[in-house]
Amino acid sequence: MSNPNYPPRVTVDPSLEVISHTMVERYTALNGQMADHYAAFQPLQQPHIVSSHSAIMSTARAAINRAAGSDALRRAIVLGAGNCSDIPVAELARTFDTTTLVDIDVKSVAKAVANLPKRLHEKIDIIGADISGVAGDVAEVMEGAARRRSTYKGYLQEAAWGLSGIDPTDKQPDLGEGYAFVCSHLLLTQLGSIAVATLNSDLTETKYGVPFTYSQEGIEKPLTLHLYNLTAKLRKSHVDLLARLVEPSGTVHLADTYTQIVDGDMHTMVRDEELEYIAEQFAELAPPQSWRWQSSPNGEFHVVSNSLAPRGDTPS
Numbered sequence: 544m545s546n547p548n549y550p551p552r553v554t555v556d557p558s559l560e561v562i563s564h565t566m567v568e569r570y571t572a573l574n575g576q577m578a579d580h581y582a583a584f585q586p587l588q589q590p591h592i593v594s595s596h597s598a599i600m601s602t603a604r605a606a607i608n609r610a611a612g613s614d615a616l617r618r619a620i621v622l623g624a625g626n627c628s629d630i631p632v633a634e635l636a637r638t639f640d641t642t643t644l645v646d647i648d649v650k651s652v653a654k655a656v657a658n659l660p661k662r663l664h665e666k667i668d669i670i671g672a673d674i675s676g677v678a679g680d681v682a683e684v685m686e687g688a689a690r691r692r693s694t695y696k697g698y699l700q701e702a703a704w705g706l707s708g709i710d711p712t713d714k715q716p717d718l719g720e721g722y723a724f725v726c727s728h729l730l731l732t733q734l735g736s737i738a739v740a741t742l743n744s745d746l747t748e749t750k751y752g753v754p755f756t757y758s759q760e761g762i763e764k765p766l767t768l769h770l771y772n773l774t775a776k777l778r779k780s781h782v783d784l785l786a787r788l789v790e791p792s793g794t795v796h797l798a799d800t801y802t803q804i805v806d807g808d809m810h811t812m813v814r815d816e817e818l819e820y821i822a823e824q825f826a827e828l829a830p831p832q833s834w835r836w837q838s839s840p841n842g843e844f845h846v847v848s849n850s851l852a853p854r855g856d857t858p859s
């Protein structure tokens with residue numbers, strides 16, 4: 544039976560209600576650019592999409608195997624679903640009783656779901672939420688500093704001080720628990736970069752004519768250090784969120800761009816301490832998979848995909 548409430552059900556979490564329309568529009572604009580980019584470089588993107596779908600479904604199927612014999616509903620959740628270009632949503636919806644797609648940008652997710660066969664819509668829920676739980680606080684600090692400070696230096700000082708007071712620990716939205724399969728695909732590294740860095744550089748360029756750049760020296764140093772600290776806390780909290788969402792016998796797909804390759808040089812995007820924290824929280828169900836993602840003629844990433852199970856429950 545097709546969903547009579549077409550287009551698919553959308554719920555707005557309170558974490559999204561505190562975020563300004565301007566900020567949500569930033570995410571929608573970025574996803575729009577990403578969709579155009581995918582379309583423009585489709586043949587280059589294809590190997591990444593195939594590898595992503597295959598890695599996600601392999602861990603999703605492991606969840607079904609681990610839950611064999613249980614009568615409980617099999618529920619999947621995808622965090623940061625966005626345009627769903629590299630997420631096999633149709634296959635997940637066929638595999639699980641329900642599939643929940645979460646993103647700050649509900650418009651792009653709804654657009655992607657609308658293109659799926661209508662009979663799958665009744666198995667899909669969309670939740671609009673700020674997965675970091677602090678995007679509103681970050682925007683308030685940055686936008687407030689830009690409103691109040693007339694100089695770039697004053698802005699940097701106030702923004703650094705404001706950010707030092709933001710702690711995302713346990714601030715993530717309540718998205719439920721007991722999911723058989725939890726998917727976080729290319730989201731971890733975005734949690735700090737979009738809300739914090741993009742907003743930061745846009746604001747300083749508009750108001751002071753100087754796009755903010757990270758620097759370990761000079762007047763940018765304190766804000767740079769606070770941004771690094773906040774990013775580290777956001778990522779740790781994200782791993783904690785994955786552990787809260789998944790049921791003890793469930794599985795977690797956690798993949799991201801571990802390095803970016805620029806002009807032949809490798810730039811680390813996921814740090815060793817973050818990998819150690821993931822290993823503390825989860826056991827590997829299978830060795831990590833990795834592939835190169837040529838996102839455009841000049842853009843290349845190294846993606847690593849982890850197939851995980853909560854610790855305390857021996858992977859079968």
Ligand SMILES: C[S@@+](CC[C@H](N)C(=O)[O-])C[C@H]1O[C@@H](n2cnc3c(N)ncnc32)[C@H](O)[C@@H]1O
Pocket residue numbers: 570574577622623624625626627628629630645646647648672673674675676678728729730733734737738
């Ligand atoms: C790199 S994209 C993932 C690509 C996506 N899988 C696709 O196929 O289009 C990251 C996604 O995470 C979302 N996102 C980033 N930060 C978020 C946050 N704090 N809360 C919710 N969604 C967020 C973005 O809107 C975007 O859709």
